Each structure stands twice: as C-alpha cells, then as structure tokens.
Amino acid sequence: MLKxxxxxxxxxCAMLAVRHALELVGHGLKARFVLVNVQEPANLYEVxxxxxxxxxxxxxxxxxxxxxxxxxxxxxxxxxxxxxxxAASGNVVPALLEAIEVHGCHGVIMGSHGAGGFKAAVLxxxxxxxxxxxxxxxxxxxxxxxxAD
Numbered sequence: 440m441l442k443x444x445x446x447x448x449x450x451x452c453a454m455l456a457v458r459h460a461l462e463l464v465g466h467g468l469k470a471r472f473v474l475v476n477v478q479e480p481a482n483l484y485e486v487x488x489x490x491x492x493x494x495x496x497x498x499x500x501x502x503x504x505x506x507x508x509x510x511x512x513x514x515x516x517x518x519x520x521x522x523x524x525x526a527a528s529g530n531v532v533p534a535l536l537e538a539i540e541v542h543g544c545h546g547v548i549m550g551s552h553g554a555g556g557f558k559a560a561v562l563x564x565x566x567x568x569x570x571x572x573x574x575x576x577x578x579x580x581x582x583x584x585x586x587a588d
Contacts, residue, residue, distance in 0.1 A: 441470040444544040446535055446565075448476065449506040452550025456580045457510045460548045461517050471520040473542045474510050476503035477534040478525070500525045532568045539575055551579040 445460060447453045460472060503525035514521045524538055539547065551566040570577045 441468070441545045442473060442543055443470050444473045444475060444535070444539055444542065444547045444549075445510065446476070446531075446547070446549045446569075447474050447507045447510045450550060450552070452552055452580070452582055454510060454513070454550075455582055456548045456550040456578075457513055459578070459580045461514070461519070463548075464517065464519065471522075472514055473522050473524060473538065473544060474507045474514075475524040475535065475538045476506050477529065477531045478503055531565050532572060535565075535569060536572060536574075539573060544575060546575045547573055547577040549577065549579060551581045 443460065445453075445456055447457070460470070464470065504523065507523050507525075511521050511523055522542075524542065535547070538544070547569060549566055549569065552564070566577075566579050570579060
C-alpha cells in the first residue's frame with residue numbers, strides 16, 4: 440500500500456490536495472496518508488515573551504495540530520488511514536524532505552498556490568522546490584482559475 444505525504448498549511452489549496460487524494464482513492468488507489476505541518480520558527484518577540492522553549496514548542500505543536508485537523512477529519516470520515524506529523528519549525532522544504540524519508544513515503548500530493556512569473560522567480564515556491572528536490576513523485580494540485588485569484 441502506498442504511503443503518501445500531504446503537507447497541510449491551513450490554506451484552501453492544501454484542502455484541494457486532500458480532496459484530490461480522496462478522488463484518487465475513489466478511483467481505486469490504495470494508500471495511507473501522512474499529514475504534515477511545518478511551523479515557522481519563533482520570532483524574537485515570541486522568544487522574549489515566552490522565556491521558555493518548551494512553551495514555544497507546545498504552542499507550535501498545538502497550532503500545527505489545529506491546522507491539520509480539517510484535513511485529518513476529512514480523510515478519516517472517508518475511512519482512510521491517517522497519521523499526523525508536526526514537523527519541527529524551520530525551513531519548509533527540508534522539513535518536508537525529512538518527513539518523506541522518516542515516514543517512508545512513496546509520493547507527495549500537495550497544493551500549489553499558483554505563484555508564477557516574477558513572484559515565483561524572486562520568492563521561490565515550496566511546491567516548485569518540492570517538485571525538483573523530492574526523491575519521490577510529487578503531484579501538484581492547482582486551484583481552478585477563479586479560486587487562484
């Protein structure tokens with residue numbers, strides 16, 4: 440059975456990826472899913488206010504679980520096997536690549552925010568970087584034109 444990673448950031452595009460995964464299951468794909476969320480590192484203000492790295496970690500993990508909950512509930516309601524992973528905070532792509540390796544994933548299904556042209560060239564794109572860096576196939580789920588704006 441395939442094990443597929445679905446990065447979830449709370450965006451509508453991430454939920455499109457989850458729905459696409461369920462569509463594939465509806466067409467006969469046998470898979471298990473790993474939902475992963477990568478939190479941004481704490482900023483200086485948060486570090487100064489919290490004073491405790493354990494508290495910052497707990498807040499980060501709670502935020503990740505909250506962002507993954509709708510995707511987890513959707514997959515579970517469809518009878519799918521799901522595990523959730525709160526990746527350590529940090530750079531998104533390296534964290535996702537590590538999750539692929541650690542969890543033995545065979546592929547990735549992820550939303551694409553549709554960033555293109557100058558914006559993608561200057562800012563980079565997590566989805567584009569994953570497509571070029573991941574050691575497994577990456578399926579990018581793009582929103583319909585009306586949803587992208």
